[in-house]
Amino acid sequence: MSKDTAFNRVLQARSKDKISIKALIDGITDDFIELHGDRAYGDDPAVYAGIGSMNDKPVTIVGIRKGDDDQTDAEVHFGSAEPDGYRKALRLMKQAEKFKRPIITLINTPGAYPDVEAEYHGQGYMISQLIMQGMQLKVPYIAVIVGEGGSGGALALAVGDCVWAFEESIYSILSPEGYATILWKDSSRAREAAEVMKLTPEDLIKQGIIDRIIPEIRNNDELKRFKADLFGKIEELSAMPTAEMLNQRFARYRNF
């Protein structure tokens, strides 16, 4: 582990070989149905979300996914959601609350999509609402950083009762390239930036930013173990009185 550099972790988090959000969802649910649309403007394919059962227990799952090839990558803007994607996420999370379904978010995004249309449709506003309203949802809410957890675009879906992160993932205020550009005016120093940013799961767990490191999933058995871990946590949270669960959640964020 120690010979592993932080920048290697960045590359692993971005790797094309990583299990896709879709494969993850298919692995942890029995009968997943994708649900589309934000009911206001559009349907952002970068946000892949819907409902299904986990050991016969209904759950709502919201993922931000990258593409499998160049074409899908272009469609999902390399895993960068637009405001309508976040609006869809919020809609489905509120729906989960109505039907008392636990929520699982699976995050693999370099950040919210930076473009003019996204600005016009309220990128900042939608993230602000997902953070504020998401934190208030009266159902268990587990967030998992699967690959990249980039900035506010990732935080939008990571304000639950716990935040888990895959072994080969990163979670940071911005990309190491962006950090090097802003602080040192030199994007080529990304490698160095990754070291000082403390963006690996090992660093994040020390700071209490994440609560658990999930071993990288490469086969079916590992997927089953992940499902069992998730289900166990859902059971644990479901057994708690809602007020207690929420107070614990609020305290988690208040203490930063």
Added chain:
Amino acid sequence: MKKNKRQKLSSQELHKRMDKVPDVWVKCPFCGKTIYKKQLGKYLECPDCHYAFRIGAKQRIELLCDNFEPFNLELKANPKYQDPKYLAKLEKARETTGLNEGVLTGIGTINGHRTAIGVMDWRFIMGSLGTATGELLARLFERATQEKLPVIVFTASGGARMQEGIESLMQMAKVSEAVSEHSKAGLVYISYLCDPTTGGVTASFAMQGDLLLSEPHALIGFAGRRVIERTIQQIPPKDFQRAETLLHNGFLDAIVKRNEMKTTLSHILAIHEGGDKNE
């Protein structure tokens, strides 16, 4: 008209001279007009386009409040941050603003309305949201919830404070939590977006107000212009993140000229007087 000689100067020359006497002439950053500074008046507005010049936190309080009691003034960045460059920036920001952190918080009175007020100071490392900044804002909302007071936050920020890394990002969640507690108590939160409000501040408490107000031509956005240009090779239109564009697209309640700030706010506060006691 009195000084014909000055009119013969090229604009380049004029600006060069203006730079040497910054206390006399200013250029409006929005419409580009050269203005004799006294013409800006006490509210520091462009007489032509009403652009509201950036002002510090203390100056904003002076324009707005009949009296103001600040709190938590001693709070500052955690000493665990040791990067000398960051420490130097903090030192300079403290000197410039007279504040220990990027937001001034307290309880003030606006035409008789007792209100919890937070004012971000853009001169404090671009008004960036550090851990202490977030703590000050969270405590402001918590105090207001306890005392059943409305909150007004004037935002002016480049976003998260990069030097504090992911903990700065977490401030967005921390402040949002305090905003919701205040909201659940039936109390009003007015977010007043000033030039410039961007990044993580836009993506959290700046956009969480019950009412969203702004100043003329204020820059408000999530992704910065250069980030958009660099990432997707798109050149954004000139005014794509101006307050007027956001108003047009439905993301602001009103744009208020600075000379009307106090009367507008006291009007809104009066309508919400009684807070949760309104039935």
